[in-house]
Amino acid sequence: MGSVGDSYDNALMENFWSTLKIELVHRNxxxxxxxxxxxxxxxxxxxxxxxxxxxxxxYLSPDEYETA
Incomplete structure (x- = not known):
């Protein structure tokens, strides 16, 4: 995480919401x-x-990684 005002503050969540919209919301x-x-x-x-x-x-899923 960045400090207040850094562009890193919301980057992780913005990436998640973008992925959610692209892979689920806009397709249904x-x-x-x-x-x-x-x-x-x-x-x-x-x-x-x-x-x-x-x-x-x-490039494994979390389930595959934990199993290995």
Missing amino acids: SWRTRDEAENAIFAYIDGWYNSRRLQKDLG
Whole structure:
């Protein structure tokens, strides 16, 4: 994290929101707010956090890295 006023303050979250919008939100539409909330939760908890490939883990997912 940077100090107050640095461009690094929000860079991590801005990257996350950008990825979420590109990979989920702009590719789908939902009839209700509950459907959207459930889809976003499933994306974050079910795929982004556990199965998404991570450069710092040698291009393994966190699950694969922990298993190895």
